[in-house]
Amino acid sequence: MSELVNLTIDGTPVSVPKGTTLIEAAKQAGVLVPHYCYHPSLPSPAVCRMCLVEVEKNPKLQPSCVTTVAEGQVVHVNSVNAKKARESVLEFLLINHPLDCPICDQAGECELQDYVFQEGRSGTRYEDYAKRYNPVEDFGPDVLYVPNRCILCTRCVRFMDDVADEPVLNVSERGDRAYIGIDPAHKLTHEWSGNVVDLCPVGSLVSKDFLHKARAWDLDKSASVCTGCSQGCNITVETRDDAVVRLKPRPNLEVNRHFMCDTGRRDYRWMNRGDRVEAPLVRQDARLQATDWLKGFEALAALVKGANGPVIVLASGRASVESLALTKQLVAGKSATLAVQIPMSKDAEAPLKGVPNLALRQERAPNAKGAEWLGYSKDWSAAVSAAKSAALVLVVGAELSDAEWASLRGAKAVGVLAAVDALGDEVAQVVLPITTVVEELGAYVNRDGRVQRYWPAKAAPGMARPAWWVAGEVASLIAGGDAPQSVEAAFKVATTMAPQLGGVSYSELGFIGRSTAAAPAGVA
Amino acid sequence: MGYPHPSHPKETVVLSKYFGDAGARTYAGWTERGGYQALKKALGMAPDQIIEEMKASGLRGRGGAGFPTGLKWSFMPKNDGKPHYLVCNADESEPGTFKDREIMRWTPHALIEGCAVAAYAIGAEMIYIYIRGEFTEPWTIMEKAVAEAYQAGALGASAMGSGKRIEVVLHRGAGAYICGEETALMNSIEGKRGNPRIKPPFPAQAGVFALPTTVNNVETLAAVPHILNRGAEWYKGLCLSSPKSTGTKLFSVCGHVQKPGNYEVTMGTPMMTLIDEMCGGMRPGRTLKAVIPGGSSVPIMNVAEAKECLLDYEGVVAKGSMLGSAGMIVMDDSTDMVRVIMRLAKFYAHESCAQCTQCREGTAWTVKILERILAGEGEAKDLDLLLDLAENMTGKTICVLSDSCAAPVVSGIQKFRGEFDAYLSRRRAPAMA
């Protein structure tokens, strides 16, 4: 435990570790000091001068982002002097700003807009002087630079310099002619460069992918976990009219700090697929016929009960801990081989150098570790080839290639829990509709053994339900007993199967998850 | 001697003794004139002794801030095992100031010797002399002098045969006023944009290359050998007014005087002695209107203030301004103060490094308002706006460039309001097509 320092911020006493900055200490007092250049994951240059606060006995206002706490300090964030200083910074920032909020993607989540609304001047004193004008510039595959909106906070430059370790941005020129420059021969192609868009407090760096797609206030947001690889970056899934329109990193200081990679960021279009299985389908008269859930359960229960011989489970690497556990329970007592599909990238890991233990991993699925703990094998091809002669193949959310589906014709029976229509229709006796990560509650275990929850972001189509619920219901038809009706109850089943999950309480996972004892040494 | 004018009898000629004497530029010439005795002496002293001598002399930084030199040196850590650096600030760019240029042009070895003594005192082996890019002639002269000093063994692995390593590297700037700010200067040496740094850490803890560093102005360092040669008591005795301001000071006088140039006077000399006697007074038929006494960054003084002003750190403050770099801009009754102030603001707008919001935007906005007033299109409220912007630009940024832009605006409006009002009342009607 480091030494604590006591101080008062806007009348609230706080105790914080020595070395804490005033801006962070103020958060402890429930006071957000307005700021632009400061970002907790970047070095502070103290250039925007927005976070100036009054510290008693100090004649000058102090930049709270670089001023550290001192014993007995009395700090005023909302004193007359501090507010006047902030009001003037806002006025200075606006004189050259185009005020094009109606066509700016950042509107509604813009820190310039927010703070001006909160404590800026109501009118301008800049009169009819010309504003600085520079044309929009292409900064890379997914980034546009709109210099007229830029407030020169330099977060983007510092991210590329100090975090990504690929200095391709700069501040060019000086005085009021300054702008953010880029190496014309090396744009923002770094795997993590999309973060500059998130870091930009205004609408100066915008995503081409998201350009003019939605207004910030039309978006619904849900906490989730990126499914792009086994790193388990915490993300926010943002939807408009029930369609996912973008993924944003969600702060988790122990996993991804404030960042996510571009591969993960781009990986959302599948979440909006329209070719979904929307009802339980049972083969009748050589055709799959839509039916109700009970008939669906009974059909799958019959397949499981009737399987006299090897059972192969082919599960998706995106399947939750809960779904994998209940599927395992469903085939308990059978001679079952459990396998999980973990696509491996041929590309090397793409680390974000400035953050320890953060990279786009080669294992391109979010729950490889959870699957491993629950006894699922990663030897996919062995499982697929064994499936050819199995008594029963159970496909849980996995997306098989055409050839793989075709090879399942050799199996005696095929049952499928699927989100999307696929060739499985031709070989399966039963197809039951399940939800995807953005339509259900669940948990993943990342590569470091950290258990993290995700929440639904959009409505499930038709009759689709989480795979754990489907598997649980079918299992209870076979073996009796109550099927779990909550995700927490389903998770409890998993904790009985994987010793690594033994001590984990679902309610304690919260929004940032927790490490298990199985986490390797040195990983927070 | 004196340059460009012969020394005036009322000057106290110490640093400027050989201005105009090309013979003093060479190593041989300089040693003939008593040069390098101080360095020899210093190398036989304990570093702390030298620092104490500087403290006792009362020498204060001649670059503008007037911080006591001995005290500054004493901030350098002792026996920390790290390399230390001495940086000489020869980025003289403050409008109205041109004294360091003459020191380098005429007495380059005085500077080298002062640097070497200071380096020894603060435990530095490496000295960077940062010379502004525009100073092509001082650069050439300094380059030659450094080479000679190496050749003569005054510098190098064993300076003056002392066994102490003292190296001098000349570093050329490339056109940025702000690099005269010591932390910006250190960034510039490191090959970065000349952005001022946040303090703390102070240079003595983490300066150039993040190592303990002392930054001193050319004139300060040039005075050091004289103090060692003649003693702190002698230097301290050069004082006509405040005991806190000792020694001689080079005043660069420019503008509307008969004989602009550098004048070296004892601290506490009356301003009017300098202007009227040494500089020959105003041009024929003209009278004094205003003085900016310490380089363009300090408040403007009116005639009444100038007439009573004694030239030392305290004396100028008492009359509403600051001694700064002692670059005196003297203006006569033909001067358009609004235009002068606009042009100064334009200077700061051009030189703002772009880091702090108030400075980047405020300096440029100030220029626009002043230009509008000059164009006869100003409005009465513009003056209040200028004053409010100046307040918002003062004391709120990393360095004082923004404050420096505000100072002449505020003092100009306070002391020469009539000239602003004249522009405002002559407001032209919109031109008819």
Add this chain to the structure above:
Amino acid sequence: MNAAHANVPYEPVFVGPMKQKLEALYPKYPTRQACLLPALWMVQEARGWIPEQGIAEVAQVLGLTPAYVKGVVTFYTMYHQHPMGRHVIQVCTTSPCGICGAEETLKALLQHTGCQELGRTSPDGRFTVVETECLGACGFATPVLIGNDFVESVTPERVPGLLQRYA
């Protein structure tokens, strides 16, 4: 701008003696980056300005990125980002010189060089005249820097004679 420069292929600056000159600086600084300003001066001396390829070359030689170097180049006004005339004339017009007739001197220079406008190169390619901030010789108004020649007390009358010295 001088169109003739546009089609000239870029020849690396840091070869042979220039490379040695740069490498001689390395021991004087604890980092390579510190040699950036000197290296840029060398490029400018060799090429008359600092083209994009020069930025790339300096970056490569010193182990920096072109974007970083560009940020530095654009900070310092003495580094020319465009081709210039053979003799770049920098005229101080800051207040101390401004009140002593610098504007008139500037006008004379623009006229007699044939540049007519600030920043434009004369049709014969000899001169480019730029306004500069305080040259640090305010007692010698108006100081003018022509290439590396620092000329004091330039008055409009002196301009024609002065220019004759530059071919």
